[in-house]
Amino acid sequence: METVEALLIGGRSGAGKSSVGLEVAARLRAADVGHALIEGDLLDAVHPAPPDDPHRSSITRRNLAALWATYAELGCRRLVYTNTASVLAGEESLFTRALHGPRLIRVLLTATDATAEQRLRARERGSELARQLHRSAFMARHLDTHAAPATHRVATDGRDVAAIAAEAVATTGWLPG
16 A cells, blocks of 8 residues: 655644645645645634543544545545644654554744734634734744654745745655656
């Protein structure tokens, strides 16, 4: 069986993970490279948290495994996965268990506080802005310190999403040439 490969795109809120993930998927489609795209931040969107899973890690793993099983049944062997914490060393078991030992390629998107705040203010229209700003600043420091070894860091400040996605795709070796 062909080895499963997963491009993990992590980063603080406002770094551009969702936009870059969509652009990576568009580039892979244009090159006719098979893949699946999963927005990991939505895999644990349940409230309240299950009593036996307060951090929602089990529900994330179960949902990822269920989605991946469907894609794998269709012959998919490449995953583009966006999630804030996906590049952390401690998250590796999530992918090992759900995807059965994939090759992991980690890309950490970075952004300054000013850039992240500008992007978050443009997208957060409701009551979540203050919480998102606080969590984004915390996660920027946490990710910088605890990203798994060999994580490729990509600065997003002042850059076009297409250029950022091209750099992320280049880390995979999935595109011909």
